[in-house]
Amino acid sequence: MARTLGIASHTLIPWFIAVQFGKIAAGQFGTCLALVGLTMMFMTGVNNFLQPQSVRAYQVDGLTGLKKSLGQSTAVFLTSLGPVTILLFVLGDRLLDWIYKIDFPHAGLVVFLLSLNLLLVSMTVVAGNGMAALKRSTGFIWGEATYCIASLGSAIVLISKWRMIGAALTLVIGGVVGVLVVTVTLWRFLAESVHNSTDALSLTGEGL
Amino acid sequence: MSFTNFITMVLVAHWCTPLELGIYALAWTVVGFLRTAQERTLAAPYMVLAHRRREKGDSLLGSSLVHQALFAVAAGLGLLLLAVSVFAWNPIWDVSAMPTSILALAFAVPMMLLRDHLRAVSCTHFRYHIALVMNTLVGIIQLGGLLFAAAAGWLSIPLLYVWIGVAHLLPCAIWILLRPQPFRVIPSELGTDWRESGLIHVGW
Numbered sequence: 001m002a003r004t005l006g007i008a009s010h011t012l013i014p015w016f017i018a019v020q021f022g023k024i025a026a027g028q029f030g031t032c033l034a035l036v037g038l039t040m041m042f043m044t045g046v047n048n049f050l051q052p053q054s055v056r057a058y059q060v061d062g063l064t065g066l067k068k069s070l071g072q073s074t075a076v077f078l079t080s081l082g083p084v085t086i087l088l089f090v091l092g093d094r095l096l097d098w099i100y101k102i103d104f105p106h107a108g109l110v111v112f113l114l115s116l117n118l119l120l121v122s123m124t125v126v127a128g129n130g131m132a133a134l135k136r137s138t139g140f141i142w143g144e145a146t147y148c149i150a151s152l153g154s155a156i157v158l159i160s161k162w163r164m165i166g167a168a169l170t171l172v173i174g175g176v177v178g179v180l181v182v183t184v185t186l187w188r189f190l191a192e193s194v195h196n197s198t199d200a201l202s203l204t205g206e207g208l
Numbered sequence: 209m210s211f212t213n214f215i216t217m218v219l220v221a222h223w224c225t226p227l228e229l230g231i232y233a234l235a236w237t238v239v240g241f242l243r244t245a246q247e248r249t250l251a252a253p254y255m256v257l258a259h260r261r262r263e264k265g266d267s268l269l270g271s272s273l274v275h276q277a278l279f280a281v282a283a284g285l286g287l288l289l290l291a292v293s294v295f296a297w298n299p300i301w302d303v304s305a306m307p308t309s310i311l312a313l314a315f316a317v318p319m320m321l322l323r324d325h326l327r328a329v330s331c332t333h334f335r336y337h338i339a340l341v342m343n344t345l346v347g348i349i350q351l352g353g354l355l356f357a358a359a360a361g362w363l364s365i366p367l368l369y370v371w372i373g374v375a376h377l378l379p380c381a382i383w384i385l386l387r388p389q390p391f392r393v394i395p396s397e398l399g400t401d402w403r404e405s406g407l408i409h410v411g412w
Contacts, residue, residue, distance in 0.1 A: 004241070004244055004245045004248055004249075007240060007241055007244045008241070010237065010240065010241075011237045011238065011240065011241040012237075014233060014234055014237050015234060015237065018230065018234055022230070023227055023230030023231055023234060023306070024226040024227055024229075024230045025230070026230045026233055026234050027226055027227070027228075027229035027230030027231070027232070027233045027234075028226075028230075029233070030217075030229070030230070030232075030233020030234070030236065030237070031217065031221060031229070031233065033233075034214065034217050034233075037210070037214070038214065041210050099218055099221075100217075100218060100221035100222075101221060101222055102221060
């Protein structure tokens with residue numbers, strides 16, 4: 001259910017826009033989300049391959065293997081989604097016009113911020129894979145909850161002030177907070193796993 | 209499947225008014241939320257339990273389908289209530305108005321959720337070709353109907369959502385008739401299987 005909390009922001013923010021600036025603005029924001037959503041399809045597909053790899057790496061090579069696998073996953077997402085984010089920064093407004101015939105002030109910036117959010121989400125996904133490998137997926141709920149609280153909390157101020165740029169910025173803020181929380185949580189889980197394995201070795205005498 | 213939805217939104221942006229696009233996008237956020245909620249609540253635990261509890265056989269799928277039906281009905285009723293609430297906010301009863309679109313969504317969403325679940329079930333049992341056939345059928349019917357409605361000048365967001373529901377209904381009906389994955393509903397198991405699915409969420 002943790003992912004439901006995360007998607008709550010994506011569900012509610014277009015409605016906030018609709019209430020404050022009307023349904024046409026919500027539609028414009030929706031098309032930006034849909035354009036960036038294409039990248040999300042790629043991220044989901046790649047993660048269907050990466051998550052089992054992380055789980056297997058932990059089972060075969062322990063924590064060292066898991067850390068290596070998570071590092072590789074991070075590199076895969078940064079090298080694939082990073083250039084897409086830059087591409088959308090440069091061509092976002094033109095792509096919106098070509099594909100949807102949608103044009104509004106600062107459209108490119110909104111698309112860029114949403115793709116930046118997706119890049120941040122991909123980092124939380126990597127941390128989530130680590131937690132899944134450690135069989136501690138419940139830790140992910142803290143990341144999702146803080147993502148939701150930070151984005152919806154900042155939405156109250158930012159959307160009325162900067163309209164759609166503010167709306168996209170709220171998701172970036174949520175993304176930054178989410179990444180920090182899941183990374184710290186995973187770090188703690190990894191440290192506990194090291195501690196537990198050291199204890200187990202001491203009990204069996206192998207650590208001596 | 210996401211490709212069909214992407215193309216649908218592109219066509220809506222080209223052929224409908226900006227206001228209709230806004231209504232479509234807003235309604236779609238609700239669809240996205242409900243699909244994710246169902247995927248996490250029902251499909252993901254089924255994916256784990258189907259392999260972990262092989263001895264339960266067909267009854268686990270029977271229970272999962274009953275749980276899904278209850279979820280879909282609750283989602284449909286929730287949307288019906290939302291349509292009534294939004295009617296108070298936007299009291300214009302015409303085909304481009306928000307309440308009519310959400311009302312149409314209340315019809316379509318249970319079908320979309322059922323198709324999603326049947327696809328997840330097919331993938332769980334490594335029957336990807338069934339998921340692919342279902343996706344293709346939905347795509348052809350959905351986009352074909354959309355093109356026809358646009359050509360005939362009938363295209364509106366409520367009609368589009370009703371049509372999306374119909375496009376999802378047909379492959380689901382075929383799946384239920386052919387039963388490519390056998391299932392059996394055992395009423396006494398429904399509660400036990402629900403609790404066991406819940407335990408998956410807490411990392412059991």
